[in-house]
Amino acid sequence: MFDKINITNMRILGIESSCDETAAAVVEAQGGDFMVREITNVVHSQVDLHAEFGGVVPNLAKREHQKLFVPVLLKSLEGVPVANEQPVADLAQVEQFFDRNQPLFESLALHLPTLKKPDINLIAVTNGPGLEPALWVGVTLARALAVLWGVPLVGVDHMRGHICANFIDQQPPEFPALALTISGGHTQLVLMEQPLQYRLLGETVDDAAGEAFDKVARLLGLPYPGGVPISNAAEQGDPNAFDLPRPMIRSGDANFSFSGLKTAVLYLTQRLGEKQTQARKNDIAASFQQAIVDVVIKKVLNAVEEHAVQSVVVGGGVIANKQLRAQLTHAVQQTRATLHIPPLHLCTDNAAMIACAGALEHIHLKKQNNPHTIGVDSNRVVDER
Ligand code: KG4
Numbered sequence: 001m002f003d004k005i006n007i008t009n010m011r012i013l014g015i016e017s018s019c020d021e022t023a024a025a026v027v028e029a030q031g032g033d034f035m036v037r038e039i040t041n042v043v044h045s046q047v048d049l050h051a052e053f054g055g056v057v058p059n060l061a062k063r064e065h066q067k068l069f070v071p072v073l074l075k076s077l078e079g080v081p082v083a084n085e086q087p088v089a090d091l092a093q094v095e096q097f098f099d100r101n102q103p104l105f106e107s108l109a110l111h112l113p114t115l116k117k118p119d120i121n122l123i124a125v126t127n128g129p130g131l132e133p134a135l136w137v138g139v140t141l142a143r144a145l146a147v148l149w150g151v152p153l154v155g156v157d158h159m160r161g162h163i164c165a166n167f168i169d170q171q172p173p174e175f176p177a178l179a180l181t182i183s184g185g186h187t188q189l190v191l192m193e194q195p196l197q198y199r200l201l202g203e204t205v206d207d208a209a210g211e212a213f214d215k216v217a218r219l220l221g222l223p224y225p226g227g228v229p230i231s232n233a234a235e236q237g238d239p240n241a242f243d244l245p246r247p248m249i250r251s252g253d254a255n256f257s258f259s260g261l262k263t264a265v266l267y268l269t270q271r272l273g274e275k276q277t278q279a280r281k282n283d284i285a286a287s288f289q290q291a292i293v294d295v296v297i298k299k300v301l302n303a304v305e306e307h308a309v310q311s312v313v314v315g316g317g318v319i320a321n322k323q324l325r326a327q328l329t330h331a332v333q334q335t336r337a338t339l340h341i342p343p344l345h346l347c348t349d350n351a352a353m354i355a356c357a358g359a360l361e362h363i364h365l366k367k368q369n370n371p372h373t374i375g376v377d378s379n380r381v382v383d384e385r
């Protein structure tokens with residue numbers, strides 16, 4: 001079915017900076033397998049920095065990535081064997097890559113004398129979708145390391161990364177598989193007839209599910225990011241207290257829309273005004289959360305049936321939501337499909353999932369990018385070649 005590069009054991013460095021997580025990781029892959037092993041996985045979340053703005057500020061994210069990347073990289077390489085060979089280029093040969101990322105260059109120059117070439121066979125980096133200035137920081141670092149160390153480079157789609165988190169340290173799912181990726185930036189349903197074949201079935205036409213949690217949290221006076229505070233408030237509330245809309249639940253396609261739901265909560269909070277006690281807020285949180293859960297489950301079940309899938313695989317930070325997890329688990333149990341949810345640290349943004357997706361595409365599809373010409377595509381679509 002696939003051409004396999006005949007490598008018995010391959011070590012891959014992953015680099016991720018599409019949003020507000022600065023991340024580097026090392027995984028190991030076996031030539032013929034789809035299962036990848038997590039070796040190290042370092043994530044520095046900038047969430048506290050962006051919290052006061054109520055969302056991610058792209059240029060602030062870029063600045064932080066530049067400051068943090070090399071320390072995060074060094075940590076991800078701790079314990080990874082050192083290569084027998086020397087680097088094949090020096091810093092002067094890659095300086096032109098850092099045109100708009102000078103602080104990153106200075107940080108690399110500072111640490112390079114102590115950074116021994118690690119024994120890795122591939123560098124995988126997220127080059128879309130995401131925030132363009134943030135993406136460029138990771139790509140700049142990755143292309144420089146690829147040239148310095150003389151190691152092949154592969155650009156990875158962030159959403160494929162979320163899906164491939166299901167291939168890390170667990171038996172691969174059976175195919176055809178349906179992937180639900182649900183995070184602060186995305187809500188997508190993707191069909192995989194076979195491993196590494198992606199077809200976008202549908203996605204949100206406006207806000208992502210996590211974004212809706214964040215915006216509704218704000219309306220209720222809860223902190224950013226709003227997922228956990230809403231879910232905590234919802235535990236004390238009644239999900240049937242308010243009859244909120246389930247947008248597009250019967251649209252007959254796999255698309256989602258959450259901005260109308262957020263607006264309905266806005267009107268509700270305005271209508272309640274002074275009467276908005278803590279108990280009422282808990283009821284709003286619970287009703288809102290249930291509306292999201294209902295829509296997501298309905299769309300998943302429709303797609304499971306329509307495409308006769310054997311498995312449902314999940315990615316993205318919103319799956320941390322207890323009710324979504326519990327109700328989705330129950331719903332998928334009623335079908336013939338099995339549900340795969342990676343551990344939470346592999347659901348939220350991380351570089352192990354990027355290393356995994358890059359490794360599988362390199363090994364099975366021979367994918368590779370030229371470090372001198374690789375670009376970023378902030379609007380990349382999961383099923384583009
Ligand atoms: O995947 P992620 O860490 O970052 C990206 O957006 O890529 O997802 C973050 C999103 C935020 O919108 C956050 O509010 C949401 O996931 N989230 C949750 C929960 N924990 C995090 N949403 C609902 N319930 C949760 N328990």
Ligand code: ZN
Binds near residue numbers: 158183348349
């Ligand atoms: Zn993500």
